[in-house]
Amino acid sequence: MWFIGTTATLLLLPILAVLGTQVLWGLLPFMMLTVGGVWIALHQTYRTGQTREELVMDRSRLQIRRNDPGRPERLWQTNSYWVRPGLRNGPVEAYLTLSDGQREIELGAFLTPDERRDLCDELMRRLARLR
16 A cells, blocks of 8 residues: 555656646546556455465375465375485476376475575475385
8 A cells, every 4th residue: 555655646746846737638548557657556465365375285195285276176185105305407486396106296386496495405304204
């Protein structure tokens, strides 16, 4: 809200110079489009931040449930004994995947590269303890 208010206020400064002229009506739609575009962009960013992955792991199974806004829930379940986490070059730096030998899935796409590396190390330690 503060960002939108500040943007609108800063965009109004040039309008003050042309207040009472016909130039105002030429600039006003573009100013309104700018504020509307910023509003939509912020709203979309907030929506994408609602992605959620839930990992449940025990000796016999590993289950990942992924919820993305506007998409149906995805579920992956396998025997935890066969799961191997891996980091490789992919669409992003430190692309984290889990594989059970038959299927490979991406994990933590919304994390930073350092967080994906830390998560990979933690998964390796926990899976080793379960075995």
